[in-house]
Amino acid sequence: MSTHSVSLTVNGEPRTVEVEARRLLVHALREDLGLTGTHVGCDTSNCGACTIHLDGQAVKSCTVLAVQADGAEITTIEGLASDGQLHPVQEAFWEHHGLQCGYCTPGMIMASADLLNRNPNPSEAEVRHALEGNLCRCTGYHNIVKAVLSAAESGRGGTIEDGRLSEQQRENIERVAETGLGA
Amino acid sequence: MSVAEGSQATGWVGRAMRRKEDPKLITGRGNYVDDIVLPGTLYAAFVRSPEAHARISSIDAAAAKERDDVVLVATAEDIEGLTGPLPMAWVPPGVEVHTPEHWPLAKGSVKHVGDPVAVVFGTDRYSVVDAADEVAVEYDPLPVIVDPEEALKDETIIHESLGTNVSHRWSLGGGDLDKGFAEADHIVERRVVNHRTAGGAIEPRGVLADYRGDELTIWSSTQVPHFVRLFLGLLLNMSQDRIRAIAPDVGGGFGSKLQMYGEEVVLAWAARKLGRPVKWIETRSENMQACHHGRDQIADVRMGMKSDGTITAFHVKILADFGAYHMLLTPTIPSLGAFVMQGCYRMPAVLTEITGVFTNKFATDAIRGAGRPEATHMIETVLEQAAHELDIDPVEIRRRNFIPADAFPYETPIGVVYDSGNYQGTLDKLLEHFDLQAFRAEQERMRGEGVYRGVGFSTYTEICGIAPSRVTGPTGFGLQAGGWESAVVSVHTTGAVTVYTGTSPHGQGEDTTFAQIVADKLGTTPDNVDVLHGDTSTGPEGLNTYGSRSTAVGGEAIARASDKVQTKAKAIVAHQLEADPADIEVRDGKFSVKGSPDKAMTLAEVAGQAYIPLNLPEGMEPGLSETSFYDPENFVFPFGAHAAVVDVDIETGKVDLVRYLGVDDCGPAINPKIIDGQLHGGIVHAVGQVLYERIHYDEEGQLVTGTFVDYALPSAAEIPMFELDRTETPSPTNSLGVKGVGEAGTIGASAAVTNAVIDALRPIGVTWLNMPLSPSRVWAAIQEARG
Numbered sequence: 001m002s003t004h005s006v007s008l009t010v011n012g013e014p015r016t017v018e019v020e021a022r023r024l025l026v027h028a029l030r031e032d033l034g035l036t037g038t039h040v041g042c043d044t045s046n047c048g049a050c051t052i053h054l055d056g057q058a059v060k061s062c063t064v065l066a067v068q069a070d071g072a073e074i075t076t077i078e079g080l081a082s083d084g085q086l087h088p089v090q091e092a093f094w095e096h097h098g099l100q101c102g103y104c105t106p107g108m109i110m111a112s113a114d115l116l117n118r119n120p121n122p123s124e125a126e127v128r129h130a131l132e133g134n135l136c137r138c139t140g141y142h143n144i145v146k147a148v149l150s151a152a153e154s155g156r157g158g159t160i161e162d163g164r165l166s167e168q169q170r171e172n173i174e175r176v177a178e179t180g181l182g183a
Numbered sequence: 184m185s186v187a188e189g190s191q192a193t194g195w196v197g198r199a200m201r202r203k204e205d206p207k208l209i210t211g212r213g214n215y216v217d218d219i220v221l222p223g224t225l226y227a228a229f230v231r232s233p234e235a236h237a238r239i240s241s242i243d244a245a246a247a248k249e250r251d252d253v254v255l256v257a258t259a260e261d262i263e264g265l266t267g268p269l270p271m272a273w274v275p276p277g278v279e280v281h282t283p284e285h286w287p288l289a290k291g292s293v294k295h296v297g298d299p300v301a302v303v304f305g306t307d308r309y310s311v312v313d314a315a316d317e318v319a320v321e322y323d324p325l326p327v328i329v330d331p332e333e334a335l336k337d338e339t340i341i342h343e344s345l346g347t348n349v350s351h352r353w354s355l356g357g358g359d360l361d362k363g364f365a366e367a368d369h370i371v372e373r374r375v376v377n378h379r380t381a382g383g384a385i386e387p388r389g390v391l392a393d394y395r396g397d398e399l400t401i402w403s404s405t406q407v408p409h410f411v412r413l414f415l416g417l418l419l420n421m422s423q424d425r426i427r428a429i430a431p432d433v434g435g436g437f438g439s440k441l442q443m444y445g446e447e448v449v450l451a452w453a454a455r456k457l458g459r460p461v462k463w464i465e466t467r468s469e470n471m472q473a474c475h476h477g478r479d480q481i482a483d484v485r486m487g488m489k490s491d492g493t494i495t496a497f498h499v500k501i502l503a504d505f506g507a508y509h510m511l512l513t514p515t516i517p518s519l520g521a522f523v524m525q526g527c528y529r530m531p532a533v534l535t536e537i538t539g540v541f542t543n544k545f546a547t548d549a550i551r552g553a554g555r556p557e558a559t560h561m562i563e564t565v566l567e568q569a570a571h572e573l574d575i576d577p578v579e580i581r582r583r584n585f586i587p588a589d590a591f592p593y594e595t596p597i598g599v600v601y602d603s604g605n606y607q608g609t610l611d612k613l614l615e616h617f618d619l620q621a622f623r624a625e626q627e628r629m630r631g632e633g634v635y636r637g638v639g640f641s642t643y644t645e646i647c648g649i650a651p652s653r654v655t656g657p658t659g660f661g662l663q664a665g666g667w668e669s670a671v672v673s674v675h676t677t678g679a680v681t682v683y684t685g686t687s688p689h690g691q692g693e694d695t696t697f698a699q700i701v702a703d704k705l706g707t708t709p710d711n712v713d714v715l716h717g718d719t720s721t722g723p724e725g726l727n728t729y730g731s732r733s734t735a736v737g738g739e740a741i742a743r744a745s746d747k748v749q750t751k752a753k754a755i756v757a758h759q760l761e762a763d764p765a766d767i768e769v770r771d772g773k774f775s776v777k778g779s780p781d782k783a784m785t786l787a788e789v790a791g792q793a794y795i796p797l798n799l800p801e802g803m804e805p806g807l808s809e810t811s812f813y814d815p816e817n818f819v820f821p822f823g824a825h826a827a828v829v830d831v832d833i834e835t836g837k838v839d840l841v842r843y844l845g846v847d848d849c850g851p852a853i854n855p856k857i858i859d860g861q862l863h864g865g866i867v868h869a870v871g872q873v874l875y876e877r878i879h880y881d882e883e884g885q886l887v888t889g890t891f892v893d894y895a896l897p898s899a900a901e902i903p904m905f906e907l908d909r910t911e912t913p914s915p916t917n918s919l920g921v922k923g924v925g926e927a928g929t930i931g932a933s934a935a936v937t938n939a940v941i942d943a944l945r946p947i948g949v950t951w952l953n954m955p956l957s958p959s960r961v962w963a964a965i966q967e968a969r970g
Contacts, residue, residue, distance in 0.1 A: 020309065031308070036218035037211020039434070041385040042467035046891035049385055077211030090209040094201050097856045100864065101690030102208030103386040103434025109209060128899040135891065137383050137435050138690050140863030140928075141899040 006070045010035070011079025019066045026050040028066035029076060037077040037106045041135070048134030051107035051114075052076050058114030060107075060133070077106035080113065088151040089113045098147035100138030108134045112148045121152055194703035199856035202695045203709065213432045216389035216404045217464045224391070225254055226308045227450060227463035228315035230301040231472065232293035235329070235543040235884020236341065237322035239291060239300060246317040247303055253314045255304040255457060259288040262452055266420050270443055271509040272663040275518045275537075280351040283342040283541070285508040287445030287452075293322070294341060294507035295545045296886050297472025302449055304461055327543045327884040331481065331504040334540040341507065341541045350505055350514055350539035355521040357596025358532030363496025367487030371569040376953040377557045379479035379504070379878040382550050383871075383896050386434020387465035388474055390447050392454035400427045401451055406436040407443075407727035408687055410511075412719045414443040415451050430717035433689030437868065438549035439474050440689070441729040442511050446473075471889045476878050477550025479504040480517060484561050492573055492580040496532040499524060499561060503537060506544040512553075513546050514539055515661070519554030522599050522646045526562040527606040527822060528584040533596055543884040549729060551868050552929040555645045560954075563641040563934030567941075568951065577938070578619060581610060581642050592915070599646065601820045602916045606642055609846040609910050610824040616906060617826050617844050630946060635831045636841070637945075639938025640824070643931040647923035648819035648916065649730030666814065668732070669723045670740035672701060672748050673808035676794045678787025680705060680712040682744075685725015686737035687717045691925060692857040693733050697741050699853055700919070704745035705752070706769040707786050723810065731821070731923020734853065739917040740813035747809035752789045758800040759784060759792060819914045819922035823847035825866075827935040831943045836962030838874055838940055844906040845931065849924040850914050858924050859907050865928020866905065871897045873936040877955045944968070 003018045010033060017032040029035045029052070038061060041047035050061040053075040080087045089112045092098065099105040108131065115122060115130040122130065127148045128141070136144060207213055244256040269287065274280040284290075289298045301318050305311035326339040334341070334348040341348055364370065391402040399421065405411055408428040416423040433440065446463055453461045465474070480503050487496040503517045521535035570580040586593050588605040595601065622638055629636050650666030653659055669685035682701055686693065693716070698709035715721045728737075749769065756774040757764040766777045775783035789807065792798065796805035828842035845862060852858050875895040879887045888894040913920025933954065940956050941949060948968035952961065 022309065027308070030217075035211070036215075037213070039215070039386070040217075040464075041387065041434075042891045044467065044890045044892045047385055047467075077209075081210055086209070093209050094205045097202065097692075097860045099205060099208055100692065100860060101384070101386070101435040102204070102213050102432060103215065103384075105208055106211050124904070128902075131899040133898075135385060135896050135898060137385050137437065137868070137896065138864045139860060140865075140867035140905065141897075141902050142863040142905050143860060145899060145904070 004067050006066050008069055009073045011075055017066065021065065021067055023066045024062050025064040025066045025069050026061035029061060035076050035078050039103055039106060041103065046135065047104065048111060049104050049107040051110040051134060053110060053114060058111050077110060080109065087113060088154055089116065089148065092147040092151035092154070096143045096147040096150055098139060098144040104134060104136045108136060108144060112151070115148065116152055124149060195699040195709055196703050196853050197851070198699065198854065200695060200699065200709065200854055202692050202857070203698060204692060204694045215386055215432045215434055216391055216402050219391055219402055219431065221391065221393055221460040224460040224462050225304045225306060225457065226311045227453070227461055228303050228311045229299040229446065229469070230303065230315050230318045230320060231469070232289065232296060232298040232300055232322070234293055234322045234324055235296050235327045236325040237293050238325060239289065239293065240321045240323045242301060243319040244301060247314040250305070250314050252307050252310045253303060253305040255453065256301060256318065257288070257453070258301045259286055259290040262288060262449065264420065265418050267418065269445055269448070270414050270511060271513065273512045273515040274661045275351070275353040275515055276661045278351045278353045280514050281345045281347065281349065282509045283345055287448045295543050296884055297469065297545060299445065299473070304453055304457065329542055329544060329880045329882060329884050331502050331540045331542055334542050335502065335538070341543060348541045350509065350541060352538045353518065354534060354536040355518065355597055356534030357598060358530070360496050360498055360532040360534050363532035364487045367495045368490040369488050369569070369573060371486045371565055371572060373484050373565050373568065373951060375482045375484050375561045375564065377478045377480045377482070377560055378954055379476050379547065380550060380872050380876050381471060381476055381878055381894060382437040382439025382474060384435030384437055384439055387467055387470040388440065388444065388446065389464040390450040391460060391462045392450040393460040394454040394458060398425050398427065399451055399455060400429065401447065402429045402431055403447055404433050404440060405430050406433070406440040406687055406689055406729055408717055408719055409685065409725045409727050410443060411447060415448065418448055419451060419455065427720045430687050430689065436689050437551040438477065438553060438729060441549050442475060468890055471894060472886055473545060475510050475546050475548040476506065477547055477553070478557060479547050480557050482561055484565050486565050486569055488569055488573070490573060492570065492575045492583050494528055494530050494584050497525060497530050499535045501535065501537045503539045504542050504544070504547065505539050506542055506546040508546045510546040510548045513548045516547065516549055516554045517557070520558030523555060523644060524558050524562070525595055526559060527586060527604070527642050527644050529586055530596065544880050551865065552926045553730070555926065555930045556869065556933055559641065559643045559930050560934045560937070563643070564937055567640065567938045571945070577640055578610065578614065581640070582607065600817060601644065602817050603912050603914050604644060604820060604822050605848065605910060605912050606644070606822055609822060609848055610642055612908055612910060613824040613826055613844060613846040616908060635833050635943040637829055637831065637939045637941065637943025639827050639935045639940070639942055641931050641935035641938065642824045644820050644822035645927060645930045646818045646820060647731035647926060648735030648815060649732045651815050651817055664726065667726065667812050668737040668740045669725050669810070669812050670737065670744040671722050671808065671810045672741065672744040674705065674748060674786060674790045676790055678707065678711070678785065678790045680707060682712055682714045682741055683722035684714060684716045684737050684741060685722065685727070686733040687728045688733055689728065691733060691861065692854065696734060696853050696857060697738060700738055700742055701745050704742065704749050704769070705786050706772045706774060731925045734921050735819045735917060735923050736813060736815055738921060739919055740811045742919055743813055744809045744811035747811065748807060751807060751809070752786070754800050754803065755789050755792050756784045759798070815916055817916045819916050821847065821849045821922040821924060821927050823927060823931050825931045825935040827939040829936065829939040829943055831940060831961060833947065833965050836958035836960070836965060838956055838961060840870060840874070840901065840903055840936065842903060842906070845928070846908045846910060847924065847927055848910045848912050849927065850921040851911050851919065852909060853921065861924045862907055862928040863905055865926060866932040867897055867902055868929045869932035870902065870936055873933050873954050874956055
C-alpha cells in the first residue's frame with residue numbers, strides 16, 4: 001500500500017510521518033511519534049479518550065485520518081504542561097480527584113482545556129454539556145466537573161512533583177551524605 | 184452538604200490527600216499495555232463467529248497465510264500442548280455443576296457471537312486485521328436459544344455433552360419459611376428482572392506476551408495477575424517460577440478483568456511458539472462481545488409481612504442466565520447475593536433458590552457488586568412496594584425491620600455473621616440531609632404543574648473483603664483458592680519505604696491509601712512510601728483485586744507487616760537509647776521514648792542501624808523488612824442509606840436524575856476523597872444500568888448493543904452532583920476497622936433510582952417497573968396504567 005508524507009507540528013515541534021492513507025491520526029501519534037498519552041477506548045468515536053487539540057480545537061483523533069492533519073498544529077496531553085508547570089486543568093484534576101484509573105483522563109483534560117479556552121467561566125451545566133463526548137466509568141463525573149469549575153476559577157496550574165524528592169527524602173539523603181549511615 | 188474532609192486527623196490516616204498515582208496519569212505518562220513496545224512485536228487479530236450457534240464446517244486460511252505480512256494463522260487444532268480447557272474455579276458447594284469444555288479457540292462449534300475460531304499474527308497492526316478478514320469460515324447454523332426460560336425446557340441443547348442446558352440448581356436458606364408465610368398478613372409478589380450489562384472499563388483488554396530463554400512475561404490489562412500466572416502455568420504446563428505476569432496501569436476493571444481469558448492463553452502460547460513478542464489489543468466491539476457480562480437474572484420474589492410491615496418470610500427464586508460457558512467464577516455469582524438476601528433486616532425465614540442455565544450469549548461473571556446488587560434490588564424494590572400496599576411510609580417500614588445497632592455481631596438465619604452495622608444511623612443521617620415532608624409537599628405542588636417528580640430509597644448492607652479461606656475455600660464454599668492477602672513492608676537504608684501488596688489496584692487509589700497506613704505506623708510521610716503491585720516478580724503470591732477486598736484484606740496485611748517492622752524498629756531504638764522497647768512510641772514522625780520526646784530516632788536513623796548492623800540487640804538479624812499473610816476471620820459488611828430524586832416526562836417516558844444522596848459506612852475513613860470517588864463511580868454504574876445500559880441480544884443471538892453507540896454509558900450530561908455523607912462504624916474483623924467501598928455505590932443505587940421512578944408515576948397508577956427504565960419502557964407503563 002502506498003504511503004503519504006504528513007508534516008505536523010506536535011507539541012511545538014515539527015514532525016513528519018510516512019503513513020498509509022487509512023492510518024488514523026491517533027495511531028500516528030501513538031505509534032509513529034511515541035506519544036502514548038492519547039488513548040483509544042472505542043471504535044465508534046463515542047468515548048473521547050483520544051481527544052487532542054488540532055489547530056487549537058478539541059478533536060477526537062480516532063476520527064481524523066493522519067493525512068487530513070497534514071500541516072496542522074497539534075497539542076497532546078504530553079504537551080499541555082509547560083516548563084514543569086501543570087495546566088490549570090491538570091492541577092485541578094489532581095487536586096479534586098478527577099481521575100481514578102486514568103485512562104479517559106488525557107482526553108477528558110484536553111476536552112476540558114478546550115472548553116475553558118472557549119468559555120473561561122462555564123456553568124456546571126455547560127461543563128457537563130461540553131464533556132458529553134468523553135466517557136468515564138470510574139468517577140461518576142462529580143469530581144471531573146468540580147475540577148473543571150475549579151480550574152476556571154483559579155486559572156493557574158501547579159508544579160509537577162512527579163520524579164522529584166519530597167522534603168523528607170531530601171533530608172534523609174542529605175543527612176546520609178553528611179554523617180554517613182547509622183548516624 | 185459537604186463531607187468532612189478529615190481535618191481532625193492527627194496522622195496521615197483520615198486525611199483527604201490527593202493521590203500519589205496522579206502526576207503521571209494527568210501528564211500522559213501512564214503505562215497501559217498498549218503503551219509498551221518491544222522490538223519485533225507481532226500483532227494479533229482474532230477471527231470471531233458472526234453466528235450465535237453453529238457447527239464450524241470449514242476454515243480456509245490459505246489466503247491469509249499467503250500474505251507476506253502474516254507470520255502465523257492458528258485454529259483450535261494448532262494450539263497444541265494445552266493441558267486442558269479454560270478454568271472455572273468456584274462452584275457452590277453440595278451440588279453437581281455442569282461445566283462445558285471451553286477452549287481458547289472454538290473446537291468444532293461456536294456457542295455465541297464473538298466466539299473466537301482463529302487467530303492471525305502479523306507484522307502490522309492494520310494489515311493483520313485485513314488478514315483476519317481473509318480467513319474464510321463456513322458455518323452450519325444450529326438452533327439459537329437466547330431466552331433462559333426457553334433454555335430451561337431443554338428442547339434444544341446447547342452443549343450436547345451435558346445433555347441439558349441447566350448448569351445446576353442450588354439453594355441457601357434458614358428459618359421456617361412455611362411458618363413465616365403462614366404468619367404473614369400480607370404477601371407481596373413480584374418478578375424482578377435484572378438485565379444483562381457490561382463492565383464498560385474504558386480501556387479495553389490488551390495482552391503483550393514475550394518468551395525468552397524458557398521464561399514467559401505477560402503484560403495483561405487484568406485485575407488478577409497472580410491468577411494469570413497460576414493458570415497459564417497450569418494450562419501451558421510451565422512452572423510458575425518461569426512466568427512473570429504484569430498488570431501495568433490498568434484502565435478500569437469493574438470485575439470484567441477478573442478473569443482468565445482465552446486470549447491471554449493464546450497470546451502466551453504464540454509467544455512461546457514463535458519466540459517473538461506478540462500483542463493483542465481488543466477493540467471495543469470485541470469487548471462488548473467477548474469480555475464477560477454481568478447480572479442477567481430473573482427472580483420471582485415473595486415477601487411475607489405482618490400488617491405493621493414486619494417481615495416474616497422472604498423467598499427468592501432466581502433463574503440466572505450464564506450465557507454459553509462457565510468462566511472463572513460464573514456459577515457462584517448469584518450465590519453471592521444469597522449470602523445477604525435479607526439485607527439490613529430481621530427476617531425469621533429466608534430462602535434463595537438458584538437455577539443457572541446456558542444460552543447462546545457470552546458468559547456472565549463478576550461485574551461490580553456481583554450478585555449483591557441483584558439481591559439488594561430485589562429486597563429494596565419489593566419492600567418499598569410492600570410499604571405502599573400496607574400504607575406505611577417507605578422510611579418507616581425500613582425502621583421497623585432494621586437489625587438494631589446493638590445486635591451486632593448478628594448471625595442471620597443462614598449462618599452469615601454480620602460483623603457490624605448501624606442501619607438506623609445512616610438512614611437518620613440521610614434524612615438530616617433530605618427533608619422528606621418538604622419533598623412530599625413540593626412533589627404535590629409540582630404535579631399540579633405537570634412535573635412528575637419522585638423519590639426512592641434504598642438501604643443496603645453487603646458482604647465483602649473476600650475472603651476468609653475457611654469459609655470460601657475448597658472445604659467451605661468451594662473456591663479453589665484461599666482468601667488471604669500478602670504484604671511486604673521494606674524500609675531501605677535511607678529510610679525510604681517500599682511496600683509490596685498482592686492486591687492489584689487499577690484505579691482505586693490504593694498507592695495513596697496504603698502509603699497513608701504505612702506512614703502512620705512507621706513515623707514517615709506517604710510520599711516516602713512507594714507501593715508496588717501488579718507484578719508477580721516483585722513479591723510473594725497474592726490474590727489480586729476484586730470483591731472490595733483490597734483495603735479490608737490487603738490493607739490489613741500491610742498494617743500487620745508494618746506492625747512487625749515497627750516492633751523491630753522499637754527494639755533497635757530501645758537498644759540505642761537504653762530504654763525499654765515497651766516505652767518506645769511512634770510520635771510526631773519519630774520513634775521516641777515515652778515522656779522524653781527529645782530522646783528519639785527517625786526512621787532513617789533506625790534503618791541506618793539495621794543495615795550497618797554493628798550495634799543491634801543481641802541475636803537480632805540485620806535489615807528492616809517484614810512480610811505478612813493475612814487471612815481474615817470474617818467478611819466485612821459495609822452499609823448505607825441512599826435516596827434518589829427523579830423527574831419523569833410522562834409524554835415521552837424520559838427519566839432525569841435530579842438529585843442523589845448517600846450516607847455510607849465503610850468504617851473509619853483512611854482517605855475520604857478516595858472513598859467519595861469510589862461511591863460516585865459506583866452509584867453512576869448502577870444509574871447507567873437503571874436508565875441507559877443493556878446488553879441486548881436479538882432472537883437470533885445477535886448482539887444488538889455491540890458498541891458504545893448502542894450500549895449507552897452515562898455521560899456527564901445525565902448525572903447530577905452527588906450529596907454524600909458518612910458514618911464510621913468500625914469493623915471488628917480487622918485492626919483498621921475498615922470495610923470495602925468499591926462496590927457499595929453500585930449495590931445501593933439501582934433500587935433507589937427505580938423506586939424513585941415508580942414513586943413519580945404512582946399517581947398515574949404505575950406500581951412496578953423492571954430495569955432498564957428506557958423512555959419506551961416507561962412510556963409503555965404509563966400508557967398501560969392509564970388504560
